[in-house]
Amino acid sequence: MLKTGVGKTMTWLLLAAAIAIIGLLGVYYWDTMQELDNTSLPSWVPVRHATPTPTVTPATTGTTTIDATTGWKTGTFKKITFKYPPNWSYRGETELAPDSAELTTDISKTDSNNQKFTLTIVFDKITTSNTSLEKAITAYASMGETIKLSNKQVKNIDSQNGLRYDASCCGGKYDSVFILYNNSLYRISARVGGMLTQDDLVSFKPTFNTFLSKIKFTK
Numbered sequence: 001m002l003k004t005g006v007g008k009t010m011t012w013l014l015l016a017a018a019i020a021i022i023g024l025l026g027v028y029y030w031d032t033m034q035e036l037d038n039t040s041l042p043s044w045v046p047v048r049h050a051t052p053t054p055t056v057t058p059a060t061t062g063t064t065t066i067d068a069t070t071g072w073k074t075g076t077f078k079k080i081t082f083k084y085p086p087n088w089s090y091r092g093e094t095e096l097a098p099d100s101a102e103l104t105t106d107i108s109k110t111d112s113n114n115q116k117f118t119l120t121i122v123f124d125k126i127t128t129s130n131t132s133l134e135k136a137i138t139a140y141a142s143m144g145e146t147i148k149l150s151n152k153q154v155k156n157i158d159s160q161n162g163l164r165y166d167a168s169c170c171g172g173k174y175d176s177v178f179i180l181y182n183n184s185l186y187r188i189s190a191r192v193g194g195m196l197t198q199d200d201l202v203s204f205k206p207t208f209n210t211f212l213s214k215i216k217f218t219k
Contacts, residue, residue, distance in 0.1 A: 068210055069083050069210065069214055071086060072084055072085055072214075073085075075090050077093075077101045077123045077125075078099070078125050078184075078186070079181060079184075079186075079217050079218050080186065080215055080218075081215070082211065082215045082216075083214040085106070087106050088103050089103070089104045090102070090103050091104070099124060099126070100122070100123065100124055101122075101123040102120050102121070102123070103121040103122075104118050104120050105118065105119045105120065105121065105204075105207075107119040107196070107200065107204060108196075109194075109195035109196055109200075110195070111195050115194070117192075117193060117194035118196075119190065119191065119192050119200060119204055120191050121188065121189065121190050121191070121208070121211065122191050123186070123188055124186070124189075125184050125185070125186055125187075126140050126184065126185040126186075127184055127185075128140070128183065128184065128185045129183075130180075130185075131180075132180075133161065133162075133163060133178065133179075133185075136180055136185045137149070137165075137178050140178075141167075145169055145170055147168070147174075148167065148168045148169065149165040149167050150165065151165060151166045152164070152165055155212070157177065157188075157215050157217075158215055158216050158217050160179045162178060162179040163177070163178050164176065164178075165178070167189065171194075172191050172192065173191070173201055174191050175189060175204075175205065175208060176189040177212060179217075181217055188215070190205075190208045192204075
């Protein structure tokens with residue numbers, strides 16, 4: 001009977017020890033799994049991968065450059081070709097005087113006497129023996145009624161060296177560009193007078209700059 005009792009006791013002890021060992025192994029496994037990240041898990045442990053967020057690439061659109069002079073007319077004066085808006089009017093040498101031409105713009109004001117004053121672009125060509133642009137300008141400015149020049153700036157037109165001045169003469173205000181080309185001095189001027197003032201000339205400058213950018217000299 002004693003042996004039987006001892007045997008049963010040993011059996012229960014072994015069973016309890018086995019349960020304890022299994023429990024300890026389970027706790028160890030759980031703690032180990034908590035410390036591991038997905039990259040260090042063994043191959044037999046399933047890993048959940050995050051679904052990547054798709055990257056949306058915006059469509060590429062081409063840049064369209066709009067020519068501000070689209071629809072403009074083409075005119076000529078001596079060795080110059082130019083473009084101007086269709087609502088402007090052009091008068092050449094046959095309507096004015098030799099070596100002169102004029103563009104009448106759409107900018108105008110009328111005084112109390114119903115007299116209309118319009119901003120114009122004036123072309124002049126002066127034959128000169130001067131090979132220096134500044135000397136040619138000085139000689140031209142001193143002819144007849146003296147032209148007063150100020151605020152000198154460099155202004156290249158169609159790769160031709162030019163000088164730009166604020167000018168005044170004969171009751172008018174001018175934004176003038178001078179270019180020496182083929183022994184001739186060309187003067188291209190935006191002009192105001194009467195009801196039109198220097199402020200109107202300044203407001204017109206962006207349009208005049210666009211006009212000047214389209215001028216070409218021919219051989």
